[in-house]
Amino acid sequence: MIAPDLRSGVERLGDMIAGASVIVPFTGAGISTESGIPDFRSPGGLWTRNRPIPFEEFVARQDARDEAWRRRFAMDDTFAAAQPGRGHRALAALYKAGKVPAIITQNIDNLHQASGFAAGDVVELHGNTTYARCIGCGKRHELDWVRQWFRRAGHAPHCTACDEPVKTATISFGQAMPVDEMRYASQLAQNCDLFLVIGSSLVVWPAAGIPMLAKESGAKLVIINNEPTEQDEIADLVIRHDIGETLGPFVGN
Structure with a gap:
């Protein structure tokens, strides 16, 4: 379902977060543009x-x-x-609240660690x-x-x-993906009930297969990205708005 506007999207996202026991975020470059990267x-x-x-x-x-x-x-x-933006801080708040066991990221900027995630709970695919x-x-x-x-x-x-x-x-083009990180990311995807894709175009494989694995394993799938992705049609909620504005209401909650 594509949210018709930001407000309804945030309200629906809030309901899904409140009803979830285990949330796994998956972040891409879009979450860090607010930080100047x-x-x-x-x-x-x-x-x-x-x-x-x-x-x-x-x-x-x-x-x-x-x-x-x-x-x-x-x-x-x-x-x-660069300092953590509203998106980073919102996810860190969910982590500190015990909703998020770990975060999967395609980013290389260390901003999730700076926002409050323990280094061992940041799965850096790239x-x-x-x-x-x-x-x-x-x-x-x-x-x-x-x-x-x-x-x-x-x-x-x-x-x-x-x-x-x-x-x-x-990880450069043509370089092998990190085996342990890919294995851990797959385990997280298979054992959550809400999977949040944030700021990723979902075109870089094999990382882009992880949200699909979460959906196939029974999780609700949310995609927050300014542009459409190839996985929008399988998502339970799609929010095509600014990430900072979308996740800002969840900072500190």
Whole structure:
């Protein structure tokens, strides 16, 4: 059902939240635009300005690794200034109230943790851009270390433990999805009675299959997104309005 207006959508959502025992949110880039982080696909989004660098290209070419890190450093001020928006805070309120056991996110910005979620309860399907990992041994490297290396050497770093390339701890196109996170996300989807999709276009697979799994497992499905998605027709409620305005009434409740 597509809500005819914001007010009726919020009222219906409130009833569904009140009646649910276990709620699992699934968030995409749209929830963070209020925090000043641009999304990927819309006009002016990150991918309209820069072609994504596939994982295979990152591994094979030093210039690709250098460009990937230049792009990340160019976003330093944006990520540093970002604070949780109304959507993040509303979900954190439901988490603190015991309604939400964990949150599934396609985002890499760490804003759910900043809003009050314990790190272990944020299932990051596409990783996290606030630190780096070696693609060989998996050793964690902090961004300050990467910046110092880049400034000193003039190129992207390699791991001090195994000499393999170091990249942000995010999942690039062509890179394998994290097995443990995908398994946990699937378990959450199969064991909730309300699944909230917030700010995701639901076009990136296999992550986009998780809301369908929740619906098939008996959960009510709500989609909150400015634009239509391919899964609107199976949703119990679709709200096509601003996420901050939609979830704002639930902040602190």
